[in-house]
Amino acid sequence: MNKPVRRMASILAMLVGMSALAACGGIPLSSSPVAGPEITDDVDVTIGFSPQGPREGATQEEIVTNFVLAATNPQNDYGLSRSFLAADFAEEWDPDAGVSIRTGAGTPVTVSETRVDYSFRTSASVNREGQYKQERESANATLPFTFVQEDGEWRIAQAPPGIVLLEDNFAQVFREHALYFFDPSFNYLVPDLRWFPNRADISFRVVASLLTGPSAWYANGILLSAFPAGTVVGEGRVSVESGVATVDLSDVASSANERDRERMRQQLSASLSSLASVTNVALTVEGSPLGIPDSGGTAASSSLQVNPLPLVRKGNDFGFITNDEVTPIRQLSAKVIEIDGSGGALSRGGSAMAVLANGNVWAVRPGRVEPLRVDERGGLAVPSIDTFGFIWSAPRSSARAIQVFSLDGERKEVQTNLPADARVLSIDVSRDGARILLYLSTAGGPRLLMAGISRLESIPVSLGELVDLPVGGATPIDATWVDDRTVATLSGSGDDTTVSTWMIGGPSENLGNVPDGSAIVGGNGGEDGLRVLTDSGELFYPRGTVWQGTGNSGSFVATQQ
Template sequence: MLRASVIAMALVALVAGCAQIPRTSAVKEVGSISEQDSGLGQVDFLPSAPQNGATQEEILKGFIQAAVSPQSDYGVAREFLATGFRSKWNPDASVTVDTGSEREYSAEGTDKQLLTLTPEAFVDAGGSYRTAESSTDIQQQYSFVKQGGQWRISKAPNGVIIDSSRFPNVFEAHSLYFFSPDFNYLVPDQRWFPNAPASLQTRIVKELVAGPAKWLAGAYVTAFPQGSQLTSDSVTVTGGQADVDLNSTAGAVDASTVARMQLQLSQSLASVAGITDVRISIEGVPRQVSNDAASQVIQDPSVDTNALVERAGKFGLLSGSNVTEIPGISSMVEALKPRAVTLSADHRTAVVSGDGGNWLVDASADQPRHIDARPGVIAPTLDPAGYGWSATSSDPRDLVVLGPSGTVETLTAGWADARSLLAISMSRDGTRLAALVHTDEGTDIMVAGVVRSSSGKPTSISSPIDLGQVPGGTALSLTWLDELTVAALASTSHGDTSVDVQTIGGGSDVQPGPSKGASIGPVGAAPYYWVLTSDGSLQWPRGAGWQQRIDNVQLIGQQQGKP
């Protein structure tokens, strides 16, 4: 996990025109083919070429298996295609992830095969991952022709099909980095690309220059001007240095913008093995880069390692068995008889759900300010610009936003098929709003981009993405763990609880929760979350179970960072 201090280290090298890229983990070793499904990391899958005399179905099965390997531009997979179709098939157009065990093949006439499968997820041409919204089967048709007496595929859908057990071994997750609209935060957009070392850095740079995913447009901004492109079809790496040569459009900007472009490049390429430096040039001419404009950029703000709690009537940070109250904040929070609290990164502002609705507490003010007095308000959330956000369970689309100056706005959220809203939680960089949305099918985790003006004022909420249904019975609570991860606490049908840790732009990991779990909150060290039970026990996971940290806790608060 890259923190703000790591960003500062990377920026030291920008003055010389090359950004030293920090590493967050060791390079993963390539496993053998027998380790393909063992979860040991990225491996090379060695597919078989087409066999003489193979039937149409055998050719189709062989093609799908071979398309799991991106090596040599899917060279083996293309051997299953008719000569005139090989160069037309585009494997990068999409990825369909399925179980692999429920594929059905059927003949249609004498020269066609129909494949039926149940999708679990999709990856689009830009590498953006989304969970399948339905378990309904999809069908794909393939046409065949004989060449040299052997069946070959003459027409096929673009893209590849891969089973979910192989997907994380063949595709790698890489975060593309953009900026918040005020350029204060570096923010991630996770993508998935084939494990093809020769072309991976080129794919990352192309997608970075193309801009953020559609649902993040407006919430994220890029330093690359519109029309920026690579001057060639590859990013070369020599001696660990990635040379990124851009067209003149990209160069028609001031020095601070070039510095931001290079920061985006260096952090987006940080996860590529073998790259330690990035040099940016315009039409072959290296650019000298200053770090002045980017030196204060924050990435992935951390929170305190102490829980934010109310215990025995005192609100603050838990230290041992004592609660350290927060100057200017704690007394006002305590007076509101809080049910939920979110505290700002500088510990000068908080939003509170308490007597009379939802409130905004400011350490520089004498009294709290009302955000929302509607009946049925849920726990409010807070963004780094000082705006308090509130909603009611029965009116999931209308969000009331109170600004630092006291102005109140209502913004509309397009939660799909929403029947009610259970929780909202703002990312620590203020660019995304996560929610627990109850639909006819269950409760889903959804995330939307927050579009802001240059001054930081929220102006709209983008169309959300659905990260999937929270497993278990009833969703209870939601929190952000880091820049890409949220966690939802849910009660199961048997009275137990579960914790669903969901990566935005990736999959999820569901773990058993503690008995009587009621709410979840963040912590600045692994495992990055606490759970508070309904009888006041603050617990965290230890080994295969849960361990009590302390008892007599009335609430666990949300933290948006630390001073």
């Protein structure tokens, strides 16, 4: 999905209200669960669209074509779409089963006297849970429709579940919503992105989906929910009035202790923050208020910021750069220069740094602690360091050989199912410490993998299910986290090096070319915080789809956690 489309989606999302499925969701029984106007029930979200119902005497092919177009109006449970269906089938059809996103015009073809097939090319899909999947390449799809006559007019008697939307229309009919779950330390709220249609009771859909738990790739304790197992939306559902979303829960929610009740409110507040009409959250259980203590300032973080200045090495100086002048980090910068650092990552708070120097990985800390070589295998990739102070390191020749080290040099084995033939271009742990991003080169082409990190008392023990982001075939160079839900790649060669972003559970976007790019790091403010270092040592920043020089330079730019 291109940038103008996503911008249009954001603009329209500020103008329209949102809505939801009518099914209640529940927490799995495992303890490790796998600005605009106020939203009202009569919001019209068909801005820019004017789909029509079936006209008198319409042919079967016209019925199919207009039935598909009618899905741009999801109001009244897709009432307009249902007007094309036979009476017996209208209630049975399930539009919320998923979305096929097409890239161009669809073609209806008559197969028999009572059947029409609708063919199109699909680039992405959304499943019932709202999880978006982008395909590496568009593919052909064909949907069968059968017909009956009612009162002399053709109506659809059978159709596949779900809807079909043109790519541009999807960006206006659906909107992204982040469901928030805790990392095992309960210090961070981590987003799990979903896409829901812009219907008036969207607050219910968000809450019901939150209660079903996180996506499968965050299962087995990678992310946690504070809601007691089996919690569903109560009969009072979700109501929004004067900025307050009152969420009614089933009786099982009353079993939560005070600490978990506060965490439940944190999850709901963060997850409903995408709705401009919601500024506060109240919880009830079967209609009665649920007592919740104040967090006392201990609320989990959901937005992690870093120093806005790039962290670079420039000659014999290392530190934060502005106006091409470097300000060193006290008791740390000199040690990075001492070991001849050529890449690295600074921990949250600046208490430690993982540094690549002469092919080895070092733990560097301020104070009187000498730099410690923790990984001596040679030929190593630039390491990452997580929020718990563990250094992630792997030889460039083998992703499967990834290892984790404490700052004292103790090696920790991490179980993974990373591909055996993969070479490592970059390793980046997210700022919340719950996920890792690896940009790899394999015999089958580049792969950009995201995986959750399973921990035991903060110690990494394994990686979860691999999420394969569908990067193209350009030569991989480097990757980074843009924010808590988006990653970026630098790929290509020579004058043709390109920056692209990939939402974890959303579409990709091309951010343009930076000639001779060699490294990329994230900062603050999403895409605006990205910085690219070129082979000549110049730092570039994005301005729309054009990259401009910052006036700063260096031999390497470090990641800030």
